Amino acid sequence: MKISLVGNPNSGKTSIFNRLTGLNQKIGNFPGVTVDKKSGLLKSKDGSHHILDLPGTYSLYPKTQDEQIVHDILSDSSHPDYPDRIIVVADASNLERNLLLFTQVMDLGIPVILALNMSDIAAKKGLVIDYKKLSELLGGVKVVPVNARNGQGMDQLIAETVAEDTSTVKTAFVAGEFEKGHFQISDPHRQKQLVEERYRKINGILKFVIKQEPTKRSMLKRQRMADKIITHPILGFVLFIAVLMVIFQAIYAWAEWPMDLIDTLFLSLSQWVINHMPEGVLTSLIAEGIIPGLGGVLIFIPQITLLFAFIFILEESGYMARVVFIMDKMMRPFGLNGRSVVPLISGVACAIPAIMATRTIENWKERLITIMVTPLMSCSARLPVYTLLIALVIPDQAIGPFKLQGLALLAMYLIGLLGALLAAFVFKWIIKAKQKSFLVMELPYYRMPRWNNLAITLWEKVRLFVFDAGKVIFSISIILWVLASYGPGDRIQQAVEKIPEPVHQEDVTAYEKKVASVSLSNSYIGILGHAMEPAIRPLGYNWQIGIALITSFAAREVFVGSMATIYSVGETFEADETLIQRMRKEQNPVTGLPVYNLASGISLMVFYAFAMQCMSTLAVVLRETKKWKWPLLQLVYMTAMAYLAALITYQILK
Amino acid sequence: MTLDSLKLNQQVTILSVTENGLTSKLTDMGLYPGKTISVIFKAPFGDPIAVDIDGYTLSLRKEEASLVEVQIG
């Protein structure tokens, strides 16, 4: 049997879905968290059933991309996802609006169960709901009160859902509007009239169903108080900036010691392998390719965990919706919408879910601009690059209470944001649209985040990051190591033979160093790097950086792993030198100056800030815009922007 | 009088919601004739505004609010 979950945004559909299927789909106290259909299995005594979680919608007449998905399934009885049964999830603390959708769904002629979720909130508001009466007045529909947070009522919901005798309601709530798999009314004016008619009837019913018990009203009062402060013209902004500052500080400072720990761990692991395994190709592949490559990914777990934790808390608390509210006016001049703030903020973690989140933006032009500029926000994959380069070229000093390195990181995030706003401003003039821009959004109640949900979410995110990024980095590290260890024909050998043999004992180390670097230079990867050197020399980069640029074309987080591999192959493996120490020693063979200096380091960071080095993002953009034109344009404009900005940076600073 | 011109916490009843061609979004969200509502807070610069509808908070821009015709009481 196919069962669909339908309901208003933020009514708790995904929470119920997770309870029914045991899965961990993303939930959040924000209207429009789920923007795509997701399926799972419900196992009950009499077999298993397909459960489909859908995006939230306020009515069966869609206004946005995500609502369209619900409409497409329910208006077409030959759709593969057309359900045999529907659970309508309604927020019991806001019944009138939630019942609008329910009465529409009920008229579709599909057996339907009404799950009244958030029964705890309704009780807090002093609402006493007569479920029997409600069921009766709705023509005998099954009504089940539930609480998806603690699981109350779920057993009954399952029992009612899979029960044999679920019959459809005999009389339509409003006749003539819907028929099984067919929506009769296409005139928007008539649609609106019918919505108003439904509301009047619902209002009439609820008079008999809901009793308002006298409460201290303290819950609503506290909610309103919080809003007064959080949306205050001055305090609101101060608070928002403070929140962002705390996040950056945390990512930079709190993550430091676990990162150092992981770093040392991998270094000693490499050492251990070298000391305990027989010398040979396999040993050096493991010690110089795989372990540094993996270490390059795993080291960022602390930062990424923190970042996702903060975004989860912003969403679950209800604060994110307020950010949309207070930022809307400021986003408009850039051709964006208050709702664009959510993709932009979550773009700091990863552009892929962020671009999916643009589905809740009603206006196509605003949505497209948001999609086009979101990848400019500094995502977590850039963090490794920034962290490494900052440690390399920014002095470890402080001005007053602020550490220079921390400020540099903050500056990188700001550069990303400014780049995004600037690009948005340009796109505003390029992209044409007639559609009107608007913002109509529910502000959900503030809520205490559930800490076990946080733990589950973080575990999922980190697992995905480690496996997805890990796979890519692991294989690229191996390929890179092979390409760096071998060259065409006997080219490496010939080059090495040209180096004069050491005469004195003290020249041996210098000789070994030379051999190693000449070998790398003449390997496949060395040849490739040298070939692209002319194009990147004006930016202050050498051919090793060129290699890292090539390998991180598909995924920017590969940068650090590539550097680690290149520098462990290129140099004789010094006892306990970290990657940073090795990179710091790297000199320009002509000038004798360090390769990684302030100018080239910052230029490289600026390049990574703007460059579109993420295949997965391009794929998502293609999927969301359905035209090749947009991801291609994005690739071109971002690469051009990166090159130019890096060029200017280097030429000014050098 | 329209919804965008109200003072904070003034109780009003909706008379009608003008359609602006594209959408009946406002009606879907619970703004229909006869409903009693009030403006409870505003964003910095006074736009968008937040409206209380039976204890639930709806935010909308002034431009959209100007489509909602209301009367006091």
Ligand SMILES: Nc1nc2c(ncn2[C@@H]2O[C@H](COP(=O)(O)OP(=O)(O)OP(=O)(O)O)[C@@H](O)[C@H]2O)c(=O)[nH]1
């Ligand atoms: N207090 C309370 N909170 C709940 C209950 N059910 C869900 N929530 C919370 O409500 C919020 C929304 O839950 P979701 O499951 O994401 O809602 P949804 O309907 O899937 O939302 P969209 O995907 O945005 O349409 C989350 O913060 C949940 O923790 C409940 O019964 N009581």
Ligand SMILES: [Mg+2]
């Ligand atoms: Mg959901």
